[in-house]
Amino acid sequence: MQAINIKKLSKTYEDGTQALTEVDLSVAVGDFAALLGVNGAGKTTTIGILTGLVKKTSGQVSVFGFDLDSQLEKVKEQIGVVPQEMNFNIFENVIDIVVNQAGYYGIPRKTALAKAEEILKKLNLWDKRHAKGRELSGGMKRRLMIARALIHEPRLLILDEPTAGVDVELRRGMWDYLQELNTGGVTILLTTHYLEEVEQLCKNASVINKGSIILSDSVRNLMSTVESEVYLVNIESTENLKNWNHQDVTVKDENTLEISVHKDHSVTEALKLLEERGVIAISIRPKSNRMEELFLNAVKQ
Ligand SMILES: Nc1ncnc2c1ncn2[C@@H]1O[C@H](COP(=O)(O)OP(=O)(O)O)[C@@H](O)[C@H]1O
Ligand SMILES: [Mg+2]
Missing domain, CATH: 3.40.50.300 (P-loop containing nucleotide triphosphate hydrolases)
Structure with missing residues (x-):
């Protein structure tokens, strides 16, 4: 029942x-x-x-x-x-x-x-x-x-x-x-x-x-089922990102990046990747939570 x-x-x-x-x-x-x-x-x-x-x-x-x-x-x-x-x-x-x-x-x-x-x-x-x-x-x-x-x-x-x-x-x-x-x-x-x-x-x-x-x-x-989570990263400058193409990183403006973190990876790993390029993150926040992402994906289908 x-x-x-x-x-x-x-x-x-x-x-x-x-x-x-x-x-x-x-x-x-x-x-x-x-x-x-x-x-x-x-x-x-x-x-x-x-x-x-x-x-x-x-x-x-x-x-x-x-x-x-x-x-x-x-x-x-x-x-x-x-x-x-x-x-x-x-x-x-x-x-x-x-x-x-x-x-x-x-x-x-x-x-x-x-x-x-x-x-x-x-x-x-x-x-x-x-x-x-x-x-x-x-x-x-x-x-x-x-x-x-x-x-x-x-x-x-x-x-x-x-x-x-x-x-x-x-x-x-x-x-x-x-x-x-x-x-x-x-x-x-x-x-x-x-x-x-x-x-x-x-x-x-x-x-x-x-x-x-x-x-x-x-x-x-x-x-x-949500593959990845998107974060907005506030950075000092995009200077060191010139000519850098990474599928998970999108430059939004001079001080903002959007990074997509796959569910098998952590935010820390993503930040380390940026640091290796000489990009220092000042702050980071999720663009949307996982559930939201899921919901939007489901509705789009
Ligand atoms: N009394 C009603 N008469 C005509 N259409 C209605 C009435 N109540 C709801 N609807 C329509 O039915 C659909 C579903 O509405 P509803 O069940 O209130 O959705 P939700 O609660 O998810 O916002 C909407 O298109 C809404 O405009
Ligand atoms: Mg209602």
């Missing part, structure tokens, strides 16, 4: 937009999986279908063995979803937003209150429990949506671009919490275009582009 099992899922919106074309996607129980794709690729549509908000055109979807068509309520019970757009009542208190959600699942208020306390404390929102939704910062609003998604203790947590608009420090805090949930047995699927997020958090990733899955593998395998 898979946490998510999607077969040949297609979706054409009423205006004729074909958002998904025969998408196959499976997420194992206990996985921390990513659905990666640029804007408009079909991520939110996929999630909308999984959570019963968007009607599929064709294909099969099951969640922990429950069929979306015949057991929608069961499917919904399994899933906690953190939507891309804020959709809580901003005039309600934090604690009410979380506890009222429990009502939809028939959870008694007393049980829900205890659970809400536990989750809000974990997400550093307990001090804000009497604040109105609209008084929260962007990061807090996002965490509130996570708290609300977890109130019925779902086995599967789906997050649609969870860290968009969340600052770097808070993002790390959120990552730690998501990792803790996953270790505790919650299967997680997140959509993102922050590739760093996938590299840090996820075990498996699928890349979706124009409504089709173009790549699906373990993050480790996906990363090892």
Whole structure:
């Protein structure tokens, strides 16, 4: 049994937009999986279908063995979803937003209150429990949506671009919490275009582009397929590089080189090569990370 099992899922919106074309996607129980794709690729549509908000055109979807068509309520019970757009009542208190959600699942208020306390404390929102939704910062609003998604203790947590608009420090805090949930047995699927997020958090990733899955593998395998990584090197001058043709080195301007480092080599080796030519590197930074490279390559194909 898979946490998510999607077969040949297609979706054409009423205006004729074909958002998904025969998408196959499976997420194992206990996985921390990513659905990666640029804007408009079909991520939110996929999630909308999984959570019963968007009607599929064709294909099969099951969640922990429950069929979306015949057991929608069961499917919904399994899933906690953190939507891309804020959709809580901003005039309600934090604690009410979380506890009222429990009502939809028939959870008694007393049980829900205890659970809400536990989750809000974990997400550093307990001090804000009497604040109105609209008084929260962007990061807090996002965490509130996570708290609300977890109130019925779902086995599967789906997050649609969870860290968009969340600052770097808070993002790390959120990552730690998501990792803790996953270790505790919650299967997680997140959509993102922050590739760093996938590299840090996820075990498996699928890349979706124009409504089709173009790549699906373990993050480790996906990363090892990236042949080389490109670095930008800041140098004092290109003087010593005149008439030097090296396939992995491109002169960008007087003070910048682009070097491509094959996965079997290290940056240090590359820098040594430059040093032998009398070129001193002042600073070096990756032009893009491996995952980004991979993603761009996949989309180009
Ligand atoms: N309600 C809708 N009606 C018509 N087209 C839509 C609707 N929602 C999304 N789309 C279109 O479907 C495609 C996939 O969108 P979406 O699933 O939101 O992508 P993503 O979440 O990856 O950015 C896009 O072309 C988008 O414009
Ligand atoms: Mg989206």
